[in-house]
Amino acid sequence: MSGQKKRNFQIEAFKHRVVVDPKYAEKTWKILEHAIHEIYNHNASGLSFEELYRNAYNMVLHKFGEKLYSGLVTTMTHHLKEISKSIEAAQGELFLEELNRKWAEHNKALQMIRDILMYMDIDLKRCLQSLACVKGKNVLRKEPMSKDIAEEDAFFFNDKFTSKFIKVKIGTVVAQRESEPENLETRQRVEEDRKPQIEAAIVRIMKSRRVLDHNNIVAEVTKQLQARFLPNPVVIKKRIESLIEREFLERDKTDRKLYRYLA
Secondary structure, X not given: OOOOOOOOOOOOOOOOOOOOOOOHXXXXXXXXXXXXXXXXXXXXXXXOHHHHHHHHHHHHHOXXXXXXXXXXXXXXXXXXXXXXXXXXXXXXXHHHHHHHHHHHHHHHHHHHHHHHXXXXXXXXXXXXXXXXXXXXXXXXXXXXXXXXXXXXXXXXXXXXXXXXXXXXXXXXXXXXOOOHHHHHHHHHHHHHHHHHHHHHHHHHHHHHHXXXXXXXXXXXHHXXXXXXXXXXXXXXXXXXXXXXXXXXXXXXXXXXXXXXXOO
16 A cells, blocks of 8 residues: 555536526627617616616626627617717707707717616726726826726826837736625615605605606606616605605595695
């Protein structure tokens, strides 16, 4: 036994292979593409932005980010061409009015689409941080200069950048990833922060209209808040029930879907 050659054993982590449906990317993109069309057609009230965000995130996670990006470019180009035709068709004094209206609608649509593609936005910020904020590798110049990337930041080519290497390796800044419990806690905190805004919108609408049915309240609240976020109809219903409990509203005695303003 002593003459036998000793063997070295190495314990490695089990590598679990995730098998993805070959049609996954196409199916998921079709869902996202439909949502973008609905946003531009002013039919966004029935969309679940959390679910759409999860779809976009999973496409990037499964290495289908390029398909997501190219599909987005094609779809957005189509809608921009339609907007351009509508503006060009406007004549005389209506031209500026149509231009202003279409620009405002387009900006509102972009805000919603950005909510869906938030993961890509985070990824872009990480890339910009790597190119502009890492000392010795800052091929871009950021104004104002800081470690974080903000919406109003401007980026320029850094003409003062020098390196002794022919090739400069720039690594992406690693973002700290939230665990599932942390992710859930973040979503719950966001929902909690949005409750007062939803309730305030309901009260404003009911104070003005005095009597309104459920579907119209949901539509009006969505219209008022969609520039900031798209409220979930289920959450709106819960906020209405909370306002009824606190005697801001009451249900009609004959029609349970009709609400009356009390306060």
